[in-house]
Amino acid sequence: MKAVTKTGHTGSKTIQTGKGLGRVFTMRNVSLAALVIYFSVFMIYPIFKAFAGSMHDWNPLIGTYKWVGFDNFRLVLSDGLFWKSIGNTAVFCLVSVVFRIVLGLGLALLLSSKLVKAKDTLRGLFYMPTITPMVAVAFVWVWMFDPQFGMIDRVLGLDINWLKDPNWALPAVIIMTIWKDFGYAVVLYLGALMSLPRSVYEAAAIDGANAWQTFWKITLPLLKPMTLFIVITSLISYLQAYVQIMIMTGGGPGTQTYTISYLIFDEAFQKYKFGTASAMSVLLFLMTGILTILMFKASGDMNMEES
Amino acid sequence: MRARKMWSWILTGMLFILALITIIPFVWMFISSFAPNSEIVKVSGGIFPKPTTLSNYRGIQEKFDFLRLFLNSLFVSSFKTVVIIYTSAALGYVFSKMRFRGRNLIFGIVLSTMMVPWAVTIIPQYEMMTKFGWLDTYKALLAPGLVNAFGVFLFRQSIGGIPDEIVEAAKLDGAGDAVIFHRIILPMSRNSISALAIFTFLWNWEDYLWPFLMITDEKKQLLSVGLKMFSGRYGTDYGGLFAATSIAIIPVLVVYVVFQKQFIAGVASGSGK
Structure with missing residues (x-):
């Protein structure tokens, strides 16, 4: 079902834009690519970084970033x-x-x-x-x-x-x-x-x-x-x-x-x-x-x- | 019929009393902003201080460059509101009217970021901006937060309600997706645009922590942070603070009044399903 509608869609696209480049830079592809890149930088990466950071002794003022495992969690939970x-x-x-x-x-x-x-x-x-x-x-x-x-x-x-x-x-x-x-x-x-x-x-x-x-x-x-x-x-x-x-x-x-x-x-x-x-x-x-x-x-x- | 009319008056009157109680803090703030400090801190006397002077309003411009902060906030909030509406509408269109593999997965990921607390992302984002060397520039204020999951969700719901036939008919006439989006979808999305305009403008206008962390130059600072600085530095100048807050709430009220007609309908179509 999905595949059918998909080919149907790209089909109409071909008629309309014709050129190969136009098929790559469709509104769908451009906006999705922008979304994925943008979210990776400003959302996904920070989330991973927060998880990583929670395992480190991290102080930006004196520049420490040292692995401590679950010590921070132990500290917080106690x-x-x-x-x-x-x-x-x-x-x-x-x-x-x-x-x-x-x-x-x-x-x-x-x-x-x-x-x-x-x-x-x-x-x-x-x-x-x-x-x-x-x-x-x-x-x-x-x-x-x-x-x-x-x-x-x-x-x-x-x-x-x-x-x-x-x-x-x-x-x-x-x-x-x-x-x-x-x-x-x-x-x-x-x-x-x-x-x-x-x-x-x-x-x-x-x-x-x-x-x-x-x-x-x-x-x-x-x-x-x-x-x-x-x-x-x-x-x-x-x-x-x-x-x-x-x-x-x-x-x-x-x-x-x-x-x-x-x-x-x-x-x-x-x-x-x-x-x-x-x-x-x-x-x-x-x-x-x-x-x-x-x-x-x-x-x-x-x-x-x-x- | 007469009883019905009476009930109508009673109910309306009751609601107006409740509404007035709700806005009393604003009334009080507004009246106090025209009163000298000696009048505001008077222990005896009426509940509302006597408004007799404009000096509070003159004072905020002299003591800290109020107009400048106000315009900074206006610029940042307007810019982000316009961009967020545009990106949300475009992505809402992509997610509701186009079919492709992984559509639901990607939309699901976007949606689930709505429940990521600011506390999780803000430290890494802070560090990122430091590394980019964007501290104390408007790049740091403008670049993050140009895509809003709530906005994408709102538009996906409302654009999903537009019949597919309209899109198909336009395609048969030879219109591409971008043309359909700009000429048909956007004009039909007035309700969602209004709802999102009100929300995003407010969120950016009242945002405190991010500008507080990013901007150190007082001339570049935004109003919400400015208000806090103002209260700290001139701890006893309540008249000035009330004058500043009175002006600070005007832009959001204006945005609300402009967009309110379509706002309720936009909210209903977005979150009712």
Whole structure:
């Protein structure tokens, strides 16, 4: 089957370009060759280099690059801060993803209701935090959380030194992240809701299903591919989040808000320990891969009949 | 009918209240950017400082060459956005409408790079740029990241939705792939172009670590790194910081407003399947 269509394709090509050279430099060949070369240089090679680097004592400042086997991994895995960062990352990811899904789906359902007016404006307002640069809004939130002048304590009448309090620093960063990101899920769910088939809803209405049943039995299952997409892309991006931590807490107070990506940033570009940083990044890579595969597996098992 | 109208008002009103709560940090930042520092750090008084002055905006240009950083960022982000849209569309076309051996394998590899954390590739890329001698040049900022797996994925999905007959008909008329791509596929991909424009412009505009590592010359630096430097050096100048951030978010908002009409449809076609 493949071979047939392939010859069919090159056949039409011959008619059109004629010359031998034109057959080699087709759009397909040129773009694929460019892609392979480009990816090899900027993606594949760096990945291999990271794996190799994780086996070396590697410091670019003094120019060391010495084979040490699995020593870096042993060092990292026995480091308390590494495990603490993993724990923080797990909390950070879980809470942020759950809120992103719940808020995103809830608001998207409300916004898709026929009763709501001025949808474009509302959507734009909800999406505004998502399309503003993280560095910029992180600074604003440092100020929002300020115990003396900040808006949050004043409006809510609280007395919490959010970013300096060991118990509240991580929640503060998570609150800011949820605020920044829920718009992404709103927009994606709105897009998915728009493309749901009308006929299913009409059939449900004829069968006398109420709004609650329609939501649980029809809308939610039909949205499953989108939910999976949002959960996976969110997980991948939250595992890599560091900018808000760098700006809002610098990992502190103490090491209370270290996440795995902030730890790698710190290890690599503030301490210049490239070897151990590479070992950590390899571990992060493995975790991301395993989590992604697990998500696909879990959703596939639950969801055979729909897809 | 009347009850329906009332519900419509209540629901819309409720959502507007939620939306206003969402954007309060922006409102607050914007108002504060017109207030003197003494007003911002006042413990007593209202929640919003009184906007009375333009000196914060004048200050950022004098203290650090804000306009320059702004234009640098604008150039780098625009350049990369345009190139990424073009490469994504071309590869999306190749992967969705052309058949060849290893198509799914290559596409699978491209797609799987989406889950490679920046932390994995950034150290080797940093070293690579050092070896190339590209540190402190825009080559280092522009060369990596001109192909985007997410973009290729988005376009493969949307171009896959264009009927094969259209491509076949054009071929019968003697059009080559490049012609079909530029004359037919690209104009039909307006939704995906809009969605990707919004995403890539933002990603590049807010990118912090790469320019931070690559550029040391302050004149060449990008705005996101500049904001951090600004806050460190003038630690107490919140008015200036708010003025700078207020301007820093304008370009992304403009890009969103320009492309938003097609944006939702683009997102729906790209990731719904």
